[in-house]
Structures are given as structure tokens and as C-alpha cells.
Amino acid sequence: MTLRSGLPLWVLGVMILAIAVFADRVPAQNDKAGALFGKPLELKLEGTTKRLFRGYYRQRPGEDFGTESFYPIGWSKEGKFGYYVEPVDEACGCYFAKLFILDLKTDKVLWQFNYESESLEEEKKAGRPYSLNTLWQANRKLFSDKLRENDIAPQERFNLLEFPINHKGDLLTAHLETKEKEDAGAEARLYGIVNSVTLQLSSKRNGKKTILDQPYLEVLPLYVGVVGYVKSPFEPRIAVILMEIHGGYEGPPHVGEVKIVGASLEAGFK
Numbered sequence: 333m334t335l336r337s338g339l340p341l342w343v344l345g346v347m348i349l350a351i352a353v354f355a356d357r358v359p360a361q362n363d364k365a366g367a368l369f370g371k372p373l374e375l376k377l378e379g380t381t382k383r384l385f386r387g388y389y390r391q392r393p394g395e396d397f398g399t400e401s402f403y404p405i406g407w408s409k410e411g412k413f414g415y416y417v418e419p420v421d422e423a424c425g426c427y428f429a430k431l432f433i434l435d436l437k438t439d440k441v442l443w444q445f446n447y448e449s450e451s452l453e454e455e456k457k458a459g460r461p462y463s464l465n466t467l468w469q470a471n472r473k474l475f476s477d478k479l480r481e482n483d484i485a486p487q488e489r490f491n492l493l494e495f496p497i498n499h500k501g502d503l504l505t506a507h508l509e510t511k512e513k514e515d516a517g518a519e520a521r522l523y524g525i526v527n528s529v530t531l532q533l534s535s536k537r538n539g540k541k542t543i544l545d546q547p548y549l550e551v552l553p554l555y556v557g558v559v560g561y562v563k564s565p566f567e568p569r570i571a572v573i574l575m576e577i578h579g580g581y582e583g584p585p586h587v588g589e590v591k592i593v594g595a596s597l598e599a600g601f602k
Contacts, residue, residue, distance in 0.1 A: 369476045371468040372403035372416055375490050381559050381575050381588060384494075388555045388577065397577050399588035403464075404490045408483040409566045411437045411594065418464065420587040422580060425451050427462050431475060433482050436569055436594025439544075443478050445471070487565060492573070494560045499568065499597045503536040506572065508558050523579045524552025531558070531572070531593060538601035543572070544593045553578050554586060568597040 378399045388397075398420045405414035413436050419428040431445040449455045452462045461467035468475065479486075497504040509530045531544035553576040561570040574591040 367476070367480075368472050369405070369479055369486055371464055372405045372486075373490075375402050375404055375492055375562070377402050377492065377559055377573070377575070377590070378588075380492060380494075381557070384559065385555070385557045385575070385577075388557065391555065395584040395586060397580075397584070397586040397588050399575060400590045402573070402590050404487070404562055404571075405431075405479065406484045406486040407564045407566055408485065410483065411435065411564070411567065411569055412442065412482050412484060413564075413571050413592065413594070414479050414482070414484040415571075415590075415592065416464075417590050419589065422587065423582075425453075427452060427455070427467070429464070429467055432592070433478060433484065434571075434592055434594070436564075436571060436592075437596075439592075439594055442482060445475070445478075490562050492560045493563065495558065497561075497570070497597065502538070502597075504597060505534050506558050507532045507534060508556065508574075510556055513552070522583055524548070524554060526553045526556055529556050529574075531574070533595050533601075535601050538598075541595075541600045541602060543595045544574075551578065556591075570595050570597060 381399055400420060401418040403416040403418075405416060407413055412433060414431070414433045416429065416431045419430070421428060427447070427449040429445075429447045431443075432441055433443040434440070435442055447461065447467055449460065449462055455462035461470050495504070495506045509532075510526050511528045512525045513527055526548060528547040529544060530542060530546075532540055532542050534540045555577040557575055557577075559573040559575050561572045563570050572593040572595055574593060575588045576591055577586050577588050580586045
């Protein structure tokens with residue numbers, strides 16, 4: 333069959349297919365070359381943290397704490413993870429933020445951005461960042477460039493998951509052990525008591541492995557606990573979310589800081 337234009341119908345079909353393929357490829361090229369990341373969404377931790385940290389409240393009745401705001405951004409296919417946090421503002425009336433790109437195979441920080449504002453009113457008057465919206469807008473190209481350099485793909489939605497993990501018929505559990513100062517007195521109760529933490533992942537099928545073994549040499553937490561994890565959409569790998577509770581500026585309420593530890597769900601067990 334021939335169209336009025338003189339082109340056979342099968343030729344027109346090939347042309348339409350070629351255009352569709354090309355159109356499908358163009359956005360990917362644009363994303364890689366210069367597309368900008370939108371600001372991330374918060375994954376709420378505080379409610380879950382306070383529900384899970386029964387040991388903390390048994391040790392410190394009446395001593396409440398606030399937690400960093402946690403904004404996961406995305407993953408790479410090679411085990412990298414990008415996330416943004418807002419540390420607790422205790423008494424400054426300022427805005428604090430950090431962005432991390434982490435290699436979850438080694439837990440090495442590949443890139444980090446830190447921001448500390450002056451008072452919010454001063455920053456607003458000066459036209460400087462004073463919130464997630466304004467900081468992301470001011471640094472959107474920088475953040476996007478660094479995230480793309482590390483092949484981070486944004487994930488639209490994250491779910492906070494809790495242990496144990498059911499993975500391909502295997503059951504995995506997390507066990508956190510903390511060691512405290514032996515001579516901890518009243519001052520240590522205010523400013524820090526935990527000397528070190530060890531986090532093990534146990535597989536019912538494959539054995540155990542240690543995914544974190546960390547001493548605290550300078551700033552000691554009051555308490556460390558496991559909040560949960562988020563899972564990569566590309567591979568059997570998770571980012572375990574820990575919360576380190578540190579003494580507040582003038583005592584309670586104390587502050588919780590996010591710590592991320594990577595782990596494969598299949599490799600490294602003994």
C-alpha cells in the first residue's frame with residue numbers, strides 16, 4: 333500500500349519507530365548532561381526512633397531528645413547513596429544542613445557539603461539561604477553535578493523499613509553492641525558515655541558479618557541505636573540507619589544524629 337505522499341506504508345512505519353527510539357533516548361542524554369535534581373523529601377525518623385529506643389528511656393527517664401531531619405536522595409547501581417540531613421538547631425535560631433554522597437561498599441564519604449547559617453532573620457535580610465528550599469535553590473547546580481558525577485539516580489519515594497529482613501527466603505537480623513566508659517560519672521551522663529559500637533548482620537542461611545566496628549575517640553554519644561534501613565532498587569544492598577544521641581547544649585533535650593552504614597544482603601557472611 334502506498335500513501336498519497338508516495339511513501340510505502342512500511343517505510344512510514346520504520347520512520348515512526350526511529351523517531352520514537354530517538355525521542356526515548358534524548359531525555360536520558362539530557363539527564364546525564366545537565367538535568368537538575370529537585371529537592372528531596374523528608375523520611376520521618378523521630379517517631380520510629382522514640383518507639384524503638386526503649387533502652388534509652390530506661391537508662392534516662394525523662395531525658396527527651398530531638399533528631400536530625402533525614403532526606404534520602406537516591407542510589408547508584410554501584411552501591412553509592414546520596415542523602416541530606418538537617419541537624420537540630422538547639423539555641424541558635426539558625427539553619428544547619430549537610431549533604432553526603434556515600435560509598436556503601438566501604439562506608440567512605442565521597443563528597444560532603446556543610447552549611448551553617450547566621451540567625452534566620454539576618455539571612456533573610458541578606459538574601460542568603462535559611463531553609464531547605466532556599467539552600468537547594470542556591471546550590472541546585474552544584475548538588476546536581478556532584479550527584480550525577482557519582483551516578484546517583486534520584487528515587488521518588490523511600491520507605492523506612494525495620495529489621496528483620498526477609499530476602500529471597502533468607503532471614504537477616506541486626507545486632508548492635510555498645511561499650512560504655514567504665515568510670516562514667518555524672519559528667520559522662522551529660523556529655524557522653526559510649527566508647528565504641530559494633531553492628532553485626534546475621535543471616536539464617538549464610539552466617540554473620542560485622543558491618544560496623546567504630547570507636548569514639550573524642551565526642552562520645554550517650555546512646556546509639558538502630559532505627560531501620562532503606563533498600564537499593566538496583567541491587568541487594570541496604571543503607572542501615574543508626575541514630576547517635578549526643579548530650580544537648582545545656583543538657584536535655586539531647587540531639588540525635590543520623591549515621592548510615594552500608595551492607596550487602598548476600599555477600600561477606602561467614
